[in-house]
Amino acid sequence: MLSRSTAPAAGQQRAARASFSPLRPPGPIARRRSRCVPRHRRAAAAGDAASGAPALAPAPAAAAAAVASPGTKGGAFDYAAEWWPLAFAADLDREAPNRIMLLGEPLVVWWDGAAWRCFADRCPHRLVPLSEGRINAAKRLECAYHGWEFSGGGSCERVPQGGGGASPRACATAYPARLRQGLLFVRPKPEAGPGAAAADESKIPIVEEFEDPAWVAQDTFRDVAYDWTTLMENVLDASHVPFTHHKSISNRNVIGDYVTTLDGPVTAAGFTGIWPTGPRGGALGPQSGTFRAPAFMHQKIDMREKRGAESMVVVYAVPSSPGRCRILNRNAFRFAKARLPAVVARLVPAFMVHLGTQVPLEDDVIFLHLGEEEYLKARARGQAVGQAYYCPTQADAYVLAFRRWLDDFGGGGPWGSPDAAFLGRIGPRQSRDALLDRYAGHTASCARCQRALRRVRLARRAVGVAAGAAAAAGLLAAAVAVCLAAAAAGGAAGAAGGGAGGAAAAALSALSWFAGAGGAAPGAAAPAAAGAAAARALGWGAAAALLWWLANGALGALESAFYKGQYPPPRNTDKA
Ligand code: FES
Ligand SMILES: [Fe+2]
Known part of the structure; x- marks a missing residue:
């Protein structure tokens, strides 16, 4: 000490x-x-x-x-x-x-x-x-x-x-x-x-554009079971987006050319390039790509002419261990004039952004995890990148440029060149369930999602308690109404119409009023009023049960979204 x-x-x-x-x-x-x-x-x-x-x-x-x-x-x-x-x-x-x-x-x-x-x-x-x-x-x-x-x-x-x-x-x-x-x-x-x-x-590799507060970024992260090199290759590859991410963030029926070219040679610092047509068959504008060594990239779409805005996808690939990485993803935009989109984007709760952006990250995870092993096997057999992959079109220009940087300037990566030893270190292939485990890949290490998950669970419990109490109160009120009606009817048959029967009639009247059936009529009309009061009370109970069922279903679906990704992915369930 x-x-x-x-x-x-x-x-x-x-x-x-x-x-x-x-x-x-x-x-x-x-x-x-x-x-x-x-x-x-x-x-x-x-x-x-x-x-x-x-x-x-x-x-x-x-x-x-x-x-x-x-x-x-x-x-x-x-x-x-x-x-x-x-x-x-x-x-x-x-x-x-x-x-x-x-x-x-x-x-x-x-x-x-x-x-x-x-x-x-x-x-x-x-x-x-x-x-x-x-x-x-x-x-x-x-x-x-x-x-x-x-x-x-x-x-x-x-x-x-x-x-x-x-x-x-x-x-x-x-x-x-x-x-x-x-x-x-x-x-x-x-x-x-x-x-x-x-x-x-x-x-420190910051995004120069984000120094301008007009840019609005929605951020997310995910720990995934593939190497950072596989991630970097994937996010530099624009041509996979309409197919892999069909129905989540893109559309495989709206594609154009993917003629992507580098602005110059690959250097130690990285490279830049341009895809003049850009996504959605050219509907948005040209897309420029930047890879900054060793593990930072962004793709920027210049939509100023067609939509009055610019958008940018930024990815940092964080090498966790061989065959494991963390994706840090920022999806950003800046409108030249419109203010509303930025206001709305800033109002969306972070956990909603996180849950929404897990879906496209899960679109790729299974085949990248499995494909990476095949790539490493080919490299371990002594094949060069161009032998392991067959890439005949300009769509893969950035992918090949990144691999060139990795081999020429990056020493093969922090774990060394892809070889049999590297292949051994990435470990056995995982199950689909493990790969789509959203809780392990994100929620467990996200303080904001942990907070949101606690609130969802609490809301679910509160809705259950409130609905249970309302339904029980409705049933109880109905039962009491029936009993009081019987007592009031008995009292009306008596000569005085008072005593216990009168008290019951008064209580029934109050209960009927409470149940919205109007004041109960004394004497012979009491059973009818009691029936109406009981029906109202039962209606309340049923409404409470229905509301609970709906709210519990919605909250349950939200709660499960913190835990699991979807399989099959949206692209495979759509016929179009
Ligand atoms: S204090 Fe003993 S291991 Fe840390
Ligand atoms: Fe989160």
């Missing part, structure tokens, strides 16, 4: 947190974490060597990749030196640690009260995942195993069992994390020295 004299005062910590902005270079927190030196330097720390303690676990292969000539033809590509988007910040849970895979390494992302933090998901004590811990009242990440506490910079602030927290070896491995355009970007290398991460920030 840190002594009182070495632990920062709470006031100092608050001041440090308050002065930190993710949009500014690290301030006091970064300085305070100076004892958490980069991992490769820690391994050689004299104190550790002198202690005879075992060496630190090796850094992940991707993070430790030696780079001969980054970004040059035939050279390796240092994927860990890139800024990678991990999630839309609004989808992260601020109250608990979030575990996210990147480049084969599990990361833990958490909110320290002032900024998002990103550590290797590994406690320095006994290597269990920090994401299984909690964010405690002091806004520190607390390990679930023995309660070590880490501040945002990675320093170990408390070892409940005793000393040792001041050693650099007690630090969590912290990576630079920055928030840009609503996305949390992480550079999965420990900071190499003061100012290094700040100098790198110009390389």
